[in-house]
């Protein structure tokens with residue numbers, strides 16, 4: 237018998253829209269998008285799942301959504317029950333929330349031509365994207381990210397997921413959204429920690445790919461720290477653009493062992509777990525970037541002056557670059573992050589370091605003593621800077 241060979245590819249396209257006050261009835265963006273998607277066969281339904289932190293800080297949001305779809309009639313059937321789920325990492329840690337969304341999909345008859353719309357930070361988007369992906373083997377989902385991190389990184393990409401027994405993103409899928417709506421109005425209500433946290437993902441991508449982008453973040457760090465919206469909008473736009481380019485450019489579903497955009501993340505993911513998720517993902521990434529920057533300097537790749545520029549920029553933004561869990565038990569906890577990072581991806585351990593500002597380089601091993609040395613430097617510097 238001849239063997240049978242199979243090969244096909246699937247094309248994905250989606251737009252990341254930038255706007256303000258998305259649900260004001262005079263803003264046609266989302267209505268126009270839905271109108272373009274309409275077919276004459278069936279009316280599509282829209283199930284909203286919303287971050288409780290967004291609802292608390294935007295008390296008119298639920299009414300605005302309802303009013304918007306009353307005004308823009310004939311497009312879709314809005315499910316009147318707007319689900320609100322606790323925002324933050326708890327959304328990904330608590331399995332009952334996946335079930336709550338799947339249950340709503342079932343109860344309200346959301347089929348694969350309908351939409352699940354997530355409004356919230358990266359945690360809620362990851363949760364909702366996952367629940368949508370596994371319901372009926374994949375319901376279209378629309379993302380409306382509301383934090384800096386989700387607007388410039390997680391919300392514009394193709395990954396979703398929840399944590400399993402404390403392990404970050406252990407359950408998840410690769411599924412692109414059908415559209416992303418970045419509304420900068422949401423960013424005005426972030427607390428300072430969440431405003432700052434997402435900037436670390438922009439620094440990460442700039443450091444490994446784009447020196448001029450790093451220079452612009454370095455120059456605008458004081459403005460960003462004082463919550464200048466124009467500076468933030470420009471950072472979010474460039475960072476989102478770089479993420480989209482990266483995803484389209486090579487290995488969108490991470491089939492290989494390399495995950496360049498995870499510079500600084502091997503320790504960050506572990507640190508989140510070790511601190512019981514008390515530090516934000518972006519705060520952990522800032523520490524991870526600092527650690528791998530010092531490690532790159534030790535290897536003789538990054539000059540001391542450039543390493544200092546990185547650390548100074550992070551500190552100007554207000555990031556703390558040391559956490560006691562880094563060197564607890566002779567750093568055994570955080571070092572475990574290396575093997576877990578490899579396991580998550582499979583294949584060979586592949587870690588991104590810095591050859592210079594704007595140029596990442598991959599390595600396949602890291603030396604525990606050098607890591608401890610970098611941690612010790614961060615600890616000493618943090619004491620001096622206090």
Ligand code: NAD
Nearest residue numbers: 289323324325357358359382383385390395422425426517
């Ligand atoms: P988050 O979603 O955990 O939200 C942080 C807090 O901000 C929560 O309390 C939330 O309720 C609140 N909040 C959200 N929007 C708000 C607003 N507009 N105003 C006031 N409060 C608001 O934080 P995050 O940094 O957006 O996301 C972190 C998560 O994203 C982590 O779980 C991380 O692993 C994940 N992530 C995923 C990817 C990916 O590719 N899928 C990439 C990077 C990070």
